[in-house]
Amino acid sequence: MLATSKSGVVIGIKAFPIDIEVDISPGLPSFNMVGLPEGTVRESRERVRAAIKNCGYPFPTQKITVNLAPADIKKDGTSLDLPIACAILCTADVITQDSLKKYCISGELSLDGTVKPTRGVLPLSLAVRNWGLNGYLLSGHNAPEAAVVKETNVYPVEHLSQIVGFLSGSLDIEPVSVDLDGLFDRQENWVSDFQDVIGQEHAKRALEVAAAGGHNVLMIGPPGSGKTMLAKRIASILPPLTFEESLETTTIYSVAGLLPSEKALISERPFCSPHHTISDAGLIGGGAIPKPGQVSLAHNGVLFLDELPEFKKNVLEGLRQPIEDGRVTISRANITLSFPADFALIAAQNPCPCGHLGDSRNRCSCHPAHIMRYRNRISGPLLDRIDIQIEVPAVPYSELNSARAGEPSSSIRVRVKKARKIQENRFSGLKIHCNSQMSSSDLNSFCTLSQESRVFLETVSKKLSLSARAFHRIIKIARTIADLDGSSDIHQNHIAEAVQYRSLDRAKI
Ligand SMILES: Nc1ncnc2c1ncn2[C@@H]1O[C@H](COP(=O)(O)OP(=O)(O)O)[C@@H](O)[C@H]1O
Ligand SMILES: [Mg+2]
Ligand SMILES: [Zn+2]
Numbered sequence: 433m434l435a436t437s438k439s440g441v442v443i444g445i446k447a448f449p450i451d452i453e454v455d456i457s458p459g460l461p462s463f464n465m466v467g468l469p470e471g472t473v474r475e476s477r478e479r480v481r482a483a484i485k486n487c488g489y490p491f492p493t494q495k496i497t498v499n500l501a502p503a504d505i506k507k508d509g510t511s512l513d514l515p516i517a518c519a520i521l522c523t524a525d526v527i528t529q530d531s532l533k534k535y536c537i538s539g540e541l542s543l544d545g546t547v548k549p550t551r552g553v554l555p556l557s558l559a560v561r562n563w564g565l566n567g568y569l570l571s572g573h574n575a576p577e578a579a580v581v582k583e584t585n586v587y588p589v590e591h592l593s594q595i596v597g598f599l600s601g602s603l604d605i606e607p608v609s610v611d612l613d614g615l616f617d618r619q620e621n622w623v624s625d626f627q628d629v630i631g632q633e634h635a636k637r638a639l640e641v642a643a644a645g646g647h648n649v650l651m652i653g654p655p656g657s658g659k660t661m662l663a664k665r666i667a668s669i670l671p672p673l674t675f676e677e678s679l680e681t682t683t684i685y686s687v688a689g690l691l692p693s694e695k696a697l698i699s700e701r702p703f704c705s706p707h708h709t710i711s712d713a714g715l716i717g718g719g720a721i722p723k724p725g726q727v728s729l730a731h732n733g734v735l736f737l738d739e740l741p742e743f744k745k746n747v748l749e750g751l752r753q754p755i756e757d758g759r760v761t762i763s764r765a766n767i768t769l770s771f772p773a774d775f776a777l778i779a780a781q782n783p784c785p786c787g788h789l790g791d792s793r794n795r796c797s798c799h800p801a802h803i804m805r806y807r808n809r810i811s812g813p814l815l816d817r818i819d820i821q822i823e824v825p826a827v828p829y830s831e832l833n834s835a836r837a838g839e840p841s842s843s844i845r846v847r848v849k850k851a852r853k854i855q856e857n858r859f860s861g862l863k864i865h866c867n868s869q870m871s872s873s874d875l876n877s878f879c880t881l882s883q884e885s886r887v888f889l890e891t892v893s894k895k896l897s898l899s900a901r902a903f904h905r906i907i908k909i910a911r912t913i914a915d916l917d918g919s920s921d922i923h924q925n926h927i928a929e930a931v932q933y934r935s936l937d938r939a940k941i
Contacts, residue, residue: 433457435522435529439515439538440559441507442552444722444769445683447559449536451501452512454519459495467500470508470721479510480517482543487592490524506767508721511550514539514569517592518599531599534566535587539574545592549573554686557581558679567607569595576696577686579608580615580679615697616675624664627840631827635662638822638933639778640844643669644851645912646866648755648777648817650740652935653824654791659780660705662824663736666778667701668841670734671849677732680772684724684731702733704775708742716750722762722769727754730775740779741809748814751777755817779818781810793826819868819905821935851915867912872904879911885924892931902937906930 433456440447463477477498484491498516500507515537521527538556540548549571557578560568567585568578575588585607589595597603626636635651639662642649651659673681682698685691691698706715706726717725727735737743754760758774783789784803789796798806815821855866858878864870870878881889893903907922909930914922 433523435519435532437515437519437522437532438536438563438565439512440536440556441505441509441511442555442687443505443767444771445555445687445724447552447556448502448505449559449563450505450507450512452515452519453499453501454516454523455497455499456492456523457495457497461493461495463496463498465498465500467498467503468506469500470506472510473500473507473512476510476513476516476541479513479541479543480520483513483541483545483592484517484520486543487545487596489521489526489592489596492520492524496520506721509550509552510540510548511538511552513541514547514592514595517541518595521596526596527599531601535599536560536563536565536568537570537595539569539571539589541592547571547589547591547595551689552687553578554580554679554683554691557584557586558683560584569598573693575608576610577682577691579610580612580682580697582612610696612675612697616678616699624661625668625841626665626844627837629658629661629665629838630834630836631831631838632658632662632824634932635822635824636838636844638820639666640669640848641909641912641916641929641933642666642776642778642820643844644848644916645819645855645909646776646868647819647909647912648868649779649820649822650815650818650936651778651780651822651824652783653780654782654789654794654826655787657824657826659824660736660738663705663734663738663778663780664703665841666734666776667703669844669848670701670776671845671852673699673701673732681732684728684771688724688729690729702730703736704730704733705736705738708737708739710743710747712744712747712750715747716754716760717762717771717773720764722764722767722771724771725760727751727760727773727775728771731772733775735775735777737777737779740781741806745809745811748810752813752817755814777818780824783823790823791826792828815936816901819909820933821937822933823935847916850918851912854915854918867908867915870908870911875904875907879907879922880920881907881922881927882924885910885922885927888924889927892927896931896937898934898937902934906934909933 435454437452439450522532553574561583569587572588572590579586587605598605704726715726754773760773761770784798785806786798788794910922910926913926913929
């Protein structure tokens with residue numbers, strides 16, 4: 433007696449179809465599983481046996497062999513419990529093979545037959561739409577997440593008996609539908625708005641430029657100067673997530689098992705601020721079966737690294753690949769995975785170990801050698817990937833009390849969106865979409881400097897003895913400033929402003 437059910441497993445963020453074949457043959461009662469089941473899948477035998485018996489269905493008393501095909505894909509997790517149980521019930525004629533083969537099934541079983549949620553149902557639902565099946569059966573808790581994929585019919589089941597009823601035709605289950613427009617509607621309601629930030633016009637403008645051109649930012653300032661406050665508000669001026677971006681980000685949260693139960697779709701740009709004690713696996717991603725790290729959870733959003741010099745060296749080095757490529761590759765003995773990791777990096781640090789260098793409120797007590805060592809903890813190659821470096825001095829108490837509201841995020845965002853549109857047109861047909869991604873040859877094609885601005889830039893770079901790299905950064909930032917200005921040429925005032933955003937280069941003189 434042979435039966436087959438269909439399911440899938442997610443590796444990285446990609447789903448692969450799995451056929452579950454169950455064979456019942458004469459012999460002493462046994463229950464074997466083949467086809468690379470990992471620990472949690474092997475334990476599934478006990479859950480499946482108990483759930484079937486506790487629901488009052490017959491459990492075969494012969495030799496049961498479960499094959500998970502294809503055999504060369506490692507299967508991990510608990511999501512195969514339900515399809516295994518269904519295939520066994522099919523061998524006992526509780527369910528017909530005809531109805532069973534029409535659905536993708538996933539879900540964890542508890543011993544009383546309750547169907548529990550599992551990880552990664554969104555990528556599976558995205559894949560199911562191409563598998564030519566009638567639909568996807570899974571736990572009701574996961575159903576809204578899977579139903580985000582409009583083309584997949586998603587049927588929620590709470591209990592093993594419901595899926596049996598549905599597949600044998602005695603129970604009708606309505607497919608879940610989610611209101612995608614409604615889920616997307618909340619994007620303008622920001623908890624943190626730039627209008628709460630008093631003063632700091634220089635920093636706010638720098639962040640506007642960063643958001644407009646996709647530039648990374650390092651803020652240097654004493655404790656309490658508002659660096660965290662400013663960073664938290666970046667997402668409120670970035671252009672709204674598109675539906676495609678939202679699906680990408682939600683997929684990562686889905687495989688990490690971090691999607692809040694009341695949220696089927698992540699509709700706002702994520703803001704991730706890992707503590708500086710984080711490990712490289714935590715930041716970049718890792719584990720025996722690799723899971724996405726903070727850089728991927730920040731995909732299409734903001735990664736805020738507070739106290740940048742305090743992060744471990746190897747952790748910071750790991751950031752270079754995602755900053756460069758917008759994704760991370762994780763290699764293990766038998767598997768290489770890649771997760772998207774395209775984020776806006778916002779870093780913050782104190783100007784010195786005590787934090788008060790250049791602070792009008794307090795005196796710095798650090799030895800110059802210690803200040804040097806503190807600054808050198810961030811490697812040149814990482815610093816090179818941060819276009820905008822600004823000082824964020826503390827706002828005087830008297831000004832903080834004046835309580836004059838700043839410009840709201842919504843109006844800054846209008847300018848950012850306009851500048852992004854110009855860049856989209858500029859780079860249409862190319863692989864890049866914002867100014868920060870331009871290579872040096874792109875700079876020649878897209879950054880025309882007027883005669884006066886060329887002379888000005890040359891004078892400035894001699895005076896500050898800028899490296900070729902810093903020179904290029906300034907042109908890139910100036911390109912974004914000109915875009916915000918609606919100017920196709922880069923003028924002297926654009927260059928002059930861009931130079932302001934290279935604090936560390938200026939500090940060399
Ligand atoms: N410019 C500002 N406008 C309004 N509040 C501010 C400003 N700067 C600092 N604050 C207040 O000080 C607190 C500490 O700021 P924070 O962002 O944590 O500083 P930092 O990260 O630089 O140490 C903020 O929560 C905020 O209440
Ligand atoms: Mg802070
Ligand atoms: Zn100090």
